[in-house]
Amino acid sequence: MSLFHGLDKFGLGKLEKMDVFEDETKKEKHKEPEKPAPVPEKKPVPEVKESDLLFDKSYTCPVCDMAFRSKMVKTGRVKLLSQDTDLRPNYKYVDSIKYDVLVCPGCGYSSLSRFFKFMMPSQAKLITENITRNFRGLPETGDVYTYDDAIGRYQLALANAIVKKAKASEKAYTCLKMAWLYRGKAETLPKDTPGYDKAISELKKEEEALLNNAYEGFSDAFSKEDFPMCGMDELTVTYLVAELARRAGDYEASSRWISKVLTSRNASERIKDKARNVKELIEKDREKETN
Numbered sequence: 001m002s003l004f005h006g007l008d009k010f011g012l013g014k015l016e017k018m019d020v021f022e023d024e025t026k027k028e029k030h031k032e033p034e035k036p037a038p039v040p041e042k043k044p045v046p047e048v049k050e051s052d053l054l055f056d057k058s059y060t061c062p063v064c065d066m067a068f069r070s071k072m073v074k075t076g077r078v079k080l081l082s083q084d085t086d087l088r089p090n091y092k093y094v095d096s097i098k099y100d101v102l103v104c105p106g107c108g109y110s111s112l113s114r115f116f117k118f119m120m121p122s123q124a125k126l127i128t129e130n131i132t133r134n135f136r137g138l139p140e141t142g143d144v145y146t147y148d149d150a151i152g153r154y155q156l157a158l159a160n161a162i163v164k165k166a167k168a169s170e171k172a173y174t175c176l177k178m179a180w181l182y183r184g185k186a187e188t189l190p191k192d193t194p195g196y197d198k199a200i201s202e203l204k205k206e207e208e209a210l211l212n213n214a215y216e217g218f219s220d221a222f223s224k225e226d227f228p229m230c231g232m233d234e235l236t237v238t239y240l241v242a243e244l245a246r247r248a249g250d251y252e253a254s255s256r257w258i259s260k261v262l263t264s265r266n267a268s269e270r271i272k273d274k275a276r277n278v279k280e281l282i283e284k285d286r287e288k289e290t291n
Contacts, residue, residue: 050094051143053077062119066106073099086243088180095184098150101157108135110156123164130163147185154178172217173230179210215244235267
């Protein structure tokens with residue numbers, strides 16, 4: 001009698017003649033060789049465009065109450081590649097600095113995004129009288145801002161900051177970021193541009209003038225305003241002023257500011273490393289001047 005006699009009552013009569021330990025070697029002899037698995041085709045990596053990293057965010061103007069939308073960078077999608085000595089961030093695929101100014105298309109009020117919603121009635125009055133009355137609206141832009149588009153927006157933000165009598169730190173930070181824009185434009189200007197050398201020279205002059213204004217503004221704000229300042233703690237601002245002083249050629253002041261960072265018990269190793277780098281740059285700059 002088969003070990004599996006009676007399986008037919010389950011409808012499995014065909015399995016009654018199975019061996020419990022079937023000789024697998026016999027089966028292997030008749031087994032067809034396995035075909036190699038097909039190699040999957042490599043799909044082309046989609047090219048990342050600047051417009052892919054942007055989205056439209058909604059805002060309400062604190063001066064005229066108009067609702068509007070402005071392009072912003074998707075912070076979770078961008079990768080930080082490096083940072084300049086004056087803290088300018090360099091991201092892959094997009095210069096985020098181009099998108100940090102908000103402009104109300106109704107009244108012309110404009111500022112860096114971190115300062116936009118803070119508005120006193122007296123400041124709103126100054127903007128209405130000095131900006132809104134003459135504002136002709138925003139020029140058309142494409143899917144992304146060019147450096148010239150962004151520079152225009154920063155000029156408007158700086159004009160608003162001056163008109164509304166903003167704090168020295170706000171004006172300084174606006175100048176600093178605007179300087180970074182000119183640097184970015186210079187770095188990306190095609191070398192076959194007509195009058196390339198002259199254009200680069202002009203861009204560097206604009207950058208230097210704005211950095212000097214940032215140096216003056218942050219130096220003034222340091223003793224008059226509270227921290228954090230523009231999102232930076234006291235040691236970060238100390239470091240930044242030191243680097244701006246170096247770039248302005250004020251090496252004595254730069255050395256004093258950088259010493260404050262290096263001798264601080266609260267300074268992290270990260271910022272101390274940055275400070276040591278600036279100290280070396282000061283020495284190199286001095287050597288260049290004496291040679």
